[in-house]
Amino acid sequence: MGKSLNRAENTARGGAYVILLLMLVAAVFPLFWMISSALRPYSELFTRPPMLLPNTYTLEWFRKVLNYSNFAQSLLNSLIVALGTTVVSVVVGCMTAYSLSRPKLRGKNLFSRVILIAYMFPPIILVIPLFQIICGMNLANTHLGLILTHITFSFPFSAWMLLSYFKTIPRDIEEASRVDGATNLRTFVQIILPLTAPSIVTAATFTFINSWNEFLYAFVLANSNATKTLTVSLQAVKGGEMMEWGVVLAWSAMLVIPSLIFFACLSKYIVAGLTAGAVKG
Amino acid sequence: MMRQQKKPNLGRSPGVWLDDHLAQIFLIPALILIAGLIAYPAALTIYNSFTNLSMLTMKATKFVGFQNYATVLGGSEFWVSLRNSLVFTVGSISGQLILGMIGALALQRIPFGRTAFRVGLLVPWTFPSVAMTFVWDWMLDSGFGIINFALMGLGIIGEPIAWFGSRTWAMFSVIIMNIWFGAPFMMLALNAGLQTIPSDYYEVGKIEGANFFQRLRYIILPSLKKIVGVLLILRTIWVFNNYDFIFLTTGGGPAKATQTVSIMAYFTAWKRSAMGRGSAITILLLVFVAVMIALYFKFFKIDSEEA
Numbered sequence: 001m002g003k004s005l006n007r008a009e010n011t012a013r014g015g016a017y018v019i020l021l022l023m024l025v026a027a028v029f030p031l032f033w034m035i036s037s038a039l040r041p042y043s044e045l046f047t048r049p050p051m052l053l054p055n056t057y058t059l060e061w062f063r064k065v066l067n068y069s070n071f072a073q074s075l076l077n078s079l080i081v082a083l084g085t086t087v088v089s090v091v092v093g094c095m096t097a098y099s100l101s102r103p104k105l106r107g108k109n110l111f112s113r114v115i116l117i118a119y120m121f122p123p124i125i126l127v128i129p130l131f132q133i134i135c136g137m138n139l140a141n142t143h144l145g146l147i148l149t150h151i152t153f154s155f156p157f158s159a160w161m162l163l164s165y166f167k168t169i170p171r172d173i174e175e176a177s178r179v180d181g182a183t184n185l186r187t188f189v190q191i192i193l194p195l196t197a198p199s200i201v202t203a204a205t206f207t208f209i210n211s212w213n214e215f216l217y218a219f220v221l222a223n224s225n226a227t228k229t230l231t232v233s234l235q236a237v238k239g240g241e242m243m244e245w246g247v248v249l250a251w252s253a254m255l256v257i258p259s260l261i262f263f264a265c266l267s268k269y270i271v272a273g274l275t276a277g278a279v280k281g
Numbered sequence: 282m283m284r285q286q287k288k289p290n291l292g293r294s295p296g297v298w299l300d301d302h303l304a305q306i307f308l309i310p311a312l313i314l315i316a317g318l319i320a321y322p323a324a325l326t327i328y329n330s331f332t333n334l335s336m337l338t339m340k341a342t343k344f345v346g347f348q349n350y351a352t353v354l355g356g357s358e359f360w361v362s363l364r365n366s367l368v369f370t371v372g373s374i375s376g377q378l379i380l381g382m383i384g385a386l387a388l389q390r391i392p393f394g395r396t397a398f399r400v401g402l403l404v405p406w407t408f409p410s411v412a413m414t415f416v417w418d419w420m421l422d423s424g425f426g427i428i429n430f431a432l433m434g435l436g437i438i439g440e441p442i443a444w445f446g447s448r449t450w451a452m453f454s455v456i457i458m459n460i461w462f463g464a465p466f467m468m469l470a471l472n473a474g475l476q477t478i479p480s481d482y483y484e485v486g487k488i489e490g491a492n493f494f495q496r497l498r499y500i501i502l503p504s505l506k507k508i509v510g511v512l513l514i515l516r517t518i519w520v521f522n523n524y525d526f527i528f529l530t531t532g533g534g535p536a537k538a539t540q541t542v543s544i545m546a547y548f549t550a551w552k553r554s555a556m557g558r559g560s561a562i563t564i565l566l567l568v569f570v571a572v573m574i575a576l577y578f579k580f581f582k583i584d585s586e587e588a
Contacts, residue, residue: 016386020402023387024398030413033416037419046425114315118315122519124522125570128559133325155315235411252412263403
C-alpha cells in the first residue's frame with residue numbers, strides 16, 4: 001500500500017465525518033431548538049434575531065402545561081390507551097408468533113402474509129369504517145374504543161416483529177423440554193417466553209410508543225375531555241385562539257421525552273426492529 | 282402440529298388434545314382481531330362506498346351504485362389531490378433515500394463513533410407527528426422562525442417566507458420536513474444492509490482498482506437491491522397515505538396546494554359529512570396500496586423465511 005492510498009483513505013474518512021456531523025446537527029437541531037425555546041421567558045421567545053440559548057432559564061411554560069385544565073387527564077388517557085394497546089398486542093402477538101414459528105403448522109405462510117398485509121394497512125383507509133363501528137358499539141369517547149383502533153396497527157406490528165425473533169430459537173431446546181415430558185403450553189411459558197424476553201420488551205416498547213404518538217384515530221374518536229390523549233389535547237391547544245408558543249413547545253417536549261428515553265435505551269435493537277417492518281410515518 | 286410425536290393414546294383427556302393443538306388454538310385471538318378490526322372494516326368500506334352514508338345521521342338511506350366513484354373521479358379535486366400525493370411521495374422518498382444512502386456510506390467509512398452517530402441520528406424518528414409538525418411550524422414561522430433568520434443571514438433569501446402558508450413553498454416545506462423525519466431511518470436500514478456485504482467483494486474491487494463510483498455501481502447497489510426495494514415499497518405506502526404531517530402543518534392548504542388524497546378523504550367524510558363518498562376515496566387509496574403490496578410479494582418472496 002502506498003502512502004497516497006492511505007491519504008485517500010484519510011480524506012474519505014474525514015469527508016465521512018463531515019457529512020455525518022452535518023447530518024447529526026440537522027437531525028438534532030429541532031429537538032435542541034424546541035427545548036431551548038421552551039426554557040426561555042416570553043420576552044426572549046420573540047427576539048429578532050433569535051438567540052440560540054436563553055439569557056434566563058425558566059420552567060414557567062412547563063408549569064403552565066402541568067396546570068393546563070386537561071393536561072393531567074390527557075396524560076392519564078394516553079397512558080391507559082397505550083398500556084391497554086400494548087398488553088393486548090404483545091400477548092396476542094406472542095401467541096401468534098409462537099404458532100407461526102412452528103415449522104409444521106399448516107397455512108402458516110398464508111397467515112404470515114395476512115399479518116404483513118394487515119400491518120401495511122394505513123390508518124386513513126380504516127378510519128372511516130372504524131369510526132362507524134366504534135360509534136355503533138357506543139364506544140366513541142371511551143378508552144376501549146380507542147384501544148381497539150390502536151390494535152389495528154400495533155398488533156400486526158408486534159406479531160411480525162416477534163415472529164422474526166421466535167424463529168431464531170433453536171428447536172433442540174424445545175425438543176429437550178418436550179422429552180422431559182413438559183406440555184407444549186409449559187414449554188411455551190417456561191422455555192420460549194424467557195428466551196424471547198428481550199424481543200418482547202422491545203416489541204412492547206415500540207407498541208407503547210406508537211400508541212402514545214398516535215394522532216388520527218384519537219383525533220376522530222376521542223374528543224371529550226375524559227378521553228382526549230396528549231396528542232389530541234396538544235393539537236387543540238395549538239389550534240386554539242389563545243395559542244401560546246411557549247406552551248405548545250413545552251408540551252411537545254414532554255410528549256417526545258418517553259420515546260426519546262426508550263429509543264436511547266433500545267438503540268441497538270431499533271434497526272432490527274425497524275427493518276422488521278416498523279416503517280411508518 | 283407434530284402429529285408424529287403423539288404419545289401412546291391412553292385415555293387422552295381434553296387437556297392433552299388441547300395441548301397438542303396449541304399452535305392452532307393460539308391463532309384464534311389473532312384471527313378475531315384481524316377479522317374484526319381489519320377485514321370487516323375494509324369490507325364495510327367497500328360497501329359504504331356504494332351508499333350515501335352520511336356523517337350527520339350515521340345512516341345510509343340508499344344504495345347509489347358507482348355514483349360516489351363517478352363524482353370523485355369526475356371532479357378536478359381528486360386529480361389535483363392525486364398529483365399532490367405523488368409529488369409529496371416522490372419528493373419525500375427520493376430525498377430520504379438519497380440522503381440516507383449518503384449517510385449509510387459515510388457511516389460505513391468511519392472507524393470510531395458509529396454508535397454515537399446512530400443514536401443521535403435516530404432523534405427525528407422519535408418525534409410524534411404532533412410534536413414534530415409543531416416544532417417545524419415554530420422554526421419556519423414567518424415572524425420569528427429561526428430558519429428564516431438563518432437563511433436571511435446567509436443571504437439566501439431577502440425577506441422572511443411564510444413557508445407553510447405560501448402556495449409556492451408549502452409543498453416544498455412539508456417535503457423537507459418529511460425528509461428530515463425519514464432520512465435517518467433510511468440511513469440506518471441501509472447501513473444494516475451494507476454490513477451484510479461480504480468484505481471479499483470490496484477486496485476484489487480494490488484489486489481490480491475500482492474507484493468509488495464503480496464500487497457503488499457494481500458492488501454496493503446490487504447488494505442493496507433487496508433492502509432498497511423493501512424500504513421503497515413500505516415507505517411509499519406510508520408516505521402516500523400519510524395524513525398527520527400535512528393536516529397538522531398546512532391543513533392541505535393554502536388553496537389546496539398541499540391537499541393529498543388522504544386529506545381529501547378526511548375532509549369529504551368529516552367536513553362535508555359525505556362518508557359514502559369519503560369511503561370511495563379511501564377505496565381508491567386501497568387500490569394503490571394493493572398494487573404496492575402485490576409488488577412487494579412479487580419481488581420479495583417472503584414465504585421462504587425472510588422477515
